[in-house]
Amino acid sequence: MFKIITFLLFVLLTPFASFANYAEVDLRAKNVPERYEKRLEDLVKYLIEPYKKNDELKARAIFAWIGYHIEYDMFKYDVISEKKKGARYTKRKMRTGDAFKTRVGVCGDIADLYERMAKSAGLEVEYISGYAGNNLTMDDLDDSGHAWNAVKINKKWYFVDATWGVSGDYTAFDNVDSLAKHRKEIRKRRRGDVDVSKNRTLNDNWFLVPPERMVKTHFPRREKNQHLSRPVDMKKVLRENKRRMEKEKRGKKR
Numbered sequence: 152m153f154k155i156i157t158f159l160l161f162v163l164l165t166p167f168a169s170f171a172n173y174a175e176v177d178l179r180a181k182n183v184p185e186r187y188e189k190r191l192e193d194l195v196k197y198l199i200e201p202y203k204k205n206d207e208l209k210a211r212a213i214f215a216w217i218g219y220h221i222e223y224d225m226f227k228y229d230v231i232s233e234k235k236k237g238a239r240y241t242k243r244k245m246r247t248g249d250a251f252k253t254r255v256g257v258c259g260d261i262a263d264l265y266e267r268m269a270k271s272a273g274l275e276v277e278y279i280s281g282y283a284g285n286n287l288t289m290d291d292l293d294d295s296g297h298a299w300n301a302v303k304i305n306k307k308w309y310f311v312d313a314t315w316g317v318s319g320d321y322t323a324f325d326n327v328d329s330l331a332k333h334r335k336e337i338r339k340r341r342r343g344d345v346d347v348s349k350n351r352t353l354n355d356n357w358f359l360v361p362p363e364r365m366v367k368t369h370f371p372r373r374e375k376n377q378h379l380s381r382p383v384d385m386k387k388v389l390r391e392n393k394r395r396m397e398k399e400k401r402g403k404k405r
Contacts, residue, residue, distance in 0.1 A: 180215035222323035262298035288393035312357035
């Protein structure tokens, strides 16, 4: 589901907000000297050093670092979404640790990491949980739980989805089939034995998305996190999506 939704959104949606040429910022974030990656505070300080007076570029540097250096933990996703069942696979046993140290995580870990780094950079930021996807209906909610961030730039709120902000293969543990193997891989990453950086492309569709566009695909559990003067009724949108899709389906059968 995660890969399908990400692909559909990448293909169907046009770019949202691209305020500047981020090539220099992205390159700096991709090639951080190892000595700055031991502590989160040191990393953030290095990333934002040239952009101390520019909140947009601070936000971008953090987005880019996560995009280039964090992998999506498919094994953990399968466990918490109950795609792997049984006593061996439980949410309680999923001890993956700090995504900054392990370089892997699911959307909640990634949004949490973005929030921590953004706060360290002096940005006003929110962690948001809810549901995300294209043409969601009420029937899809069990498979559409997601987490992302809002960040304030020049006194306005924009959205950042660092999980969906990467194009290309950036998943980890697709073939891991036990908690023991998963923990072994986590330990390797904690020791720095695995280079998780890959050839990736950042997807600008999910950086600094305006509220009126973000709400078309991302539905926070709390309406105030939409950052709209008139919040959208999520249930109403989901019901309308279902009616429209059912109508389209009936039309194709004729």
